[in-house]
């Protein structure tokens with residue numbers, strides 16, 4: 001479970017450019033929940049994800065993963081639990097390295113002490129099997145440079161890479177914003193499948209209201225650094241797409 005308690009984030013405090021990006025945000029997110037986060041530009045969505053990932057420290061308030069207070073734990077030490085996928089399919093992968101080597105790098109980043117990263121057949125087979133679950137035929141291309149794949153293919157692999165090991169929390173910051181509609185649909189399906197298969201606690205930021213309506217089992221609307229609406233699975237199930245569109249006037 002992720003628990004945020006009275007989180008405040010003020011950028012440039014005391015200066016004319018001071019901004020309160022998050023204003024007294026308290027949230028509990030149950031393990032395995034898929035939360036969709038929507039809100040206008042500048043409402044604080046990315047700042048919230050940054051604080052959960054540890055990329056930013058809150059000005060005040062606490063962040064807990066289960067019983068652990070992780071508020072002061074830096075991003076690199078949270079990465080064993082937290083994986084993050086960004087808008088740009090080029091970020092997080094090395095284009096000149098093969099798919100397999102990209103998976104090796106990802107495993108090196110997240111692996112816990114004692115876990116062996118196979119450089120041999122076992123690791124190769126594990127990667128091939130995982131990639132096959134995408135149903136994109138990419139398992140036949142694992143020795144091909146990452147840079148030769150399409151944005152959608154890379155983003156699907158980035159998603160998979162991010163959950164190879166002990167990931168419990170998956171943060172998706174507009175992962176389809178840079179993709180064509182067909183690739184975007186495929187990535188959303190893949191993300192949903194991965195989240196359910198590995199029972200991840202997932203938070204998706206999206207400006208695509210259709211995706212916000214279709215996916216996830218909780219829907220949160222942010223506005224001016226606050227949680228404005230918070231719908232559980234039942235309420236979200238009753239929400240029509242037109243109602244959601246009305247939230248944005």
Ligand SMILES: Nc1ncnc2c1ncn2[C@@H]1O[C@H](COP(=O)(O)OP(=O)(O)OP(=O)(O)O)[C@@H](O)[C@H]1O
Nearest residue numbers: 011012019021039040041042043044045046047048
């Ligand atoms: N590093 C920073 N320095 C100063 N102000 C910042 C910084 N990061 C974010 N902000 C400000 O904090 C507010 C919230 O920004 P944030 O990026 O969290 O919004 P968002 O909801 O993710 O927006 P978008 O939908 O446009 O991505 C905005 O007013 C933004 O300008």
